[in-house]
Amino acid sequence: MPLKKGKLAGWGNYPVAESYILTPRSENDSRDALKDGPVIARGLGRSYGDQAVNENRNVVLCTHLNYFIAWDDTTGVLECQAGASLDEIISVFAPKGWFPMICPGTKFVTLGGAIANDIHGKAHHTDGSFVNCVLSFTILLADGSIVTASRTENADLFWANFGGLGLLGIILTVKMQLRKIETTYFRQKSVRIKNLDHMLAALEEYDHTYNYSVAWIDALAKGSKLGSGVLTLGNGAALHELPEKLRQEPLKLHRSGKLSVPFFLPGFALNGLTVRILNKVIAFVQNSPKAFVHYDKFFFPLDAINNWNKGYGKRGFVQYQFVIPEENGKRHLTEILNMIADSGCMPFLNVFKKMGDGQGILSFPFRGYTLAIDFPVTPQLLAFTPKLDAKVLEYGGRLYLGKDALLDEKTFKAMYPRYTEWLAVKRKYDPQNKFSSDISRRLGLES
Template structure:
């Protein structure tokens, strides 16, 4: 395999950029050939936010051409597919048959391999857990060229370590997934406007009986309005619940969006003034009076605008997402929100959720509160995130590695003390360290 041309890659945040040699395998033999040369990482649709699927001066295998459905059990809702299949492709084919993916994050443009590598989660983590819970097994190409099956009973250490393992243990080739049976593609929702953090946490408890919940928080609110926003909760709608107009097409698919941000916007467009205006618009939209809403708007509201990440400009942005224990969580959240409001680092799109029990080794979620904040990249951002890291760590929390762009290895090791267990599995299956990436080197995982 001759590699002579590099491609500049980045994650969804367009920060940092990295030049890598890219290949687009269509068959297993091409993956095997690439892996034998070493210094290799697989990549899906590039929706990790930072350097999770970049590999400076080394090889990146883009998996999107390995996207075939292999077997479908229509009675049990069990799908076997290649790892380059996206959630959008699964939804498009199987939603009209009455099935949806069990775990849906904030975008449908993620591959199954990427979903495993980052152990994605959604609005129902407190009920359904993370992506691991819908994967029955997968096949993986190891560093020695062997292809093995991993499940909860076969190569179980390899199975569990891949969820949140950032693709550093091998190339996921195929996966067997459990889908969720549905009567409609609609959700019955309720929006609750809250005035501050106290009301937000109380609302989370009051509406905890809903399977799905997520909150938008005004990132610039201060004082007695700190933490104000809108909590949206919902459950899957049954056919009998739908109004007559929606019952005509209960398994309606999403429409292909024609909206997009065609180019990188100038950096000055997003500032405190414009964010205040946008926050008012988002708050109005989130506080929707609609009782029934389509899955597209319920799960994937930002997918309606292609390349929305360009709105942050060429400087790029990071998404800083942390989880902290519920005990003492209110004070920690208050401290962090006050720090953000005073930081001078313009925050945007604060998303707040309550999570359920965690699992895995490097998997991110555990029971507690999670907050995700978008920050445009500025000169003082790195120093500020280091201050946030310390507060999160002192609270017993950690950052989501699938979105992280700036974490230092010493802080990572304190947030994920189980990393030594993961490294032992890495040594077992990849002793020559053939699977590498920029985040792997940054966090000393490869």
């Protein structure tokens, strides 16, 4: 398989690394890739940081390994290659009345990437993370063997891969459970939120009424408006609930994105003034009066704009996502939100959610509050994030490794005390670190 050298980055376009790219067309090609030195698998590149880049080393691009293998239309169990994306699964199976159980903020993620980052969505407090819909997978190990991992077979390998950043092997096939649906629409409710007290109270009030909940927070708001924003709630719509017009095509699919950011915008385009204006626009859009909304707008609103990440310019951006425990949540969130508002780092696209119980060894979620913030990369940001890391750690929290680009090894190990358990699995299955990436070296995730 020919090697092609090129610049790669995550969705945040930071950091950028020169990597050698291989594109396998078969399992044998994937096995051959192990002969060429340390590798990391890569899907559609929607991890934000350095999870799927490998400075001066090899990256295996798996998007051509995306075939469907088996489908059971009575149980909703699908088996396919791990390079298949949620977009491809939705396009084929939503018209049949089946939908992925766990959806993040974009449908352009492969199953292998979904496992590597143990993705979660708006219903984590009820549905959990991606591990809950995966029955088993096959994985190419460092010694060239292919094994099956499930809750009962090679269970250590199964659990260590969810949130394991692709560092234990190349996932080849996945057997997963889809959810039966009557429509591709959601009943939606939007609540204008006055402040943090109101936000936390509203999350509790609607916790058992709606399966899906997510909030946009104005991270520039201070004082009595701290924590203000819009809370969006929803449940899957049954056929009989739809208005007559929507009932004519109840399993409607999404369209391809028509809008696009064709080039990197200049750095000055996103500044304090434009961020404030855009935040007001987002607040208006989020506070939608529509009672029923299509899944594409409900789950994947940003997918409507192709290459929206270029809007931050060539400097790139970091999506900083943390979770902290519910205990003392208001006090801790108040201090963190004030730190962000005072940082001068132009926080943008700020998403707030409540999470349920965690699973897996290096999986991110646990019961608590999570906030994801986009920050354009600036020298000011690079000086600020270590202070924010320290505060999150002080409050018993941690960062989402699937989006991280800046965390240091010492802080990571304090945030994820089970890392030693994960390293034991790494030593068992990959003692020579044939699977490595920039993040594995940055965080000390090597045997």
